Amino acid sequence: MADPSDFWFWALALGTAVGGGGWLAFRSLHVARLVEDTPTSRIRSAAQGYVELAGRCRPLDGARNLAPLTQRPCVWWRYRVQRRSGSASSGKARAKWHTVSSGRSEQPFLLDDGTGECIVQPSGAEVLAAEVTTWYGDTPWPTQAPGRRSPFGEAQYRYSEQRIYEHEQVVVLGRFRSHSAAGDRDATAEVAALLAEWKQDQAALSDRFDEDRDGRVGLAEWERAREEARRAVAQRHLEEPARAALHVLGRPDDGALFLIAALPGEALARRYRRRALLAFIGFAAAVYAFAWLLQEFFRPA
Numbered sequence: 001m002a003d004p005s006d007f008w009f010w011a012l013a014l015g016t017a018v019g020g021g022g023w024l025a026f027r028s029l030h031v032a033r034l035v036e037d038t039p040t041s042r043i044r045s046a047a048q049g050y051v052e053l054a055g056r057c058r059p060l061d062g063a064r065n066l067a068p069l070t071q072r073p074c075v076w077w078r079y080r081v082q083r084r085s086g087s088a089s090s091g092k093a094r095a096k097w098h099t100v101s102s103g104r105s106e107q108p109f110l111l112d113d114g115t116g117e118c119i120v121q122p123s124g125a126e127v128l129a130a131e132v133t134t135w136y137g138d139t140p141w142p143t144q145a146p147g148r149r150s151p152f153g154e155a156q157y158r159y160s161e162q163r164i165y166e167h168e169q170v171v172v173l174g175r176f177r178s179h180s181a182a183g184d185r186d187a188t189a190e191v192a193a194l195l196a197e198w199k200q201d202q203a204a205l206s207d208r209f210d211e212d213r214d215g216r217v218g219l220a221e222w223e224r225a226r227e228e229a230r231r232a233v234a235q236r237h238l239e240e241p242a243r244a245a246l247h248v249l250g251r252p253d254d255g256a257l258f259l260i261a262a263l264p265g266e267a268l269a270r271r272y273r274r275r276a277l278l279a280f281i282g283f284a285a286a287v288y289a290f291a292w293l294l295q296e297f298f299r300p301a
Helices: 004-037 187-199 202-209 219-239 265-297
Strands: 049-059 076-085 096-104 109-112 117-120 126-128 131-137 157-164 169-179 246-250 259-261
Touching: 004 169, 004 265, 049 117, 117 169, 187 202, 187 219, 202 219
Parallel strands: 117 246, 126 259
Antiparallel strands: 049 109, 049 169, 076 096, 076 157, 109 117, 131 157, 169 246, 169 259
16 A cells, blocks of 8 residues: 555645646636627727727826836836745756745726727736746846846846736726716706805895895795706706716626736637646646546555
């Protein structure tokens, strides 16, 4: 009979591989189907709720976003700094990398599809960037530009940075909401402000609303002044040019997929299907190995 301690170690490792591979295969296939089955909406006519949008991205007006490691301007970034433990040249132990610093951009940016603009809030999104830069150095924070090698031999730190640049084509899936600027106006406050303005000129107010000419505006007459102020505010709203609605896309409240990808929709679906295939192969191999382990452990001596 095999050593029980070895058996439980490999049983745990293979069981984790089976569960993880199966979950990754199922989720990747689900994302691929979701991308394929969700029609791309136009910002101008998109329905409220869960949508897929595609367009070119750019920073919000007056905003600037610099990737922390390279200082390159972009609309989104993610970075990671890792430190080496072990030696790659020893031949006995493979070098391992441990993350010492990481972060990602949470700054909103604009998506423009030609019919309108939408503010994308990337907090909580799964992001696939088209450009990834990896290089090495000897300090906890990079002092050399990407592409330059350390002059001291084996580098102790590895830097990785992903970026989405301005004007890149991106696909986003998430919760779409529109806020009408006109709908947010407080008509009651505008009426009160207009009445306060009229009160500044008591002579004109009496001349306009003092019907019985007793020198003061009574309750009934004041109510007529209120109604006149309401009509004036409503007319003002009609005469003012229509204000564009503010569109925002962010993380769905129900936990649905929130995805930002700097890839065309077809390429995005293919990537997740390829990921699902590789995960399924790993899942099948782990199931086979786990079955073999059980057979060997319980085989009669």
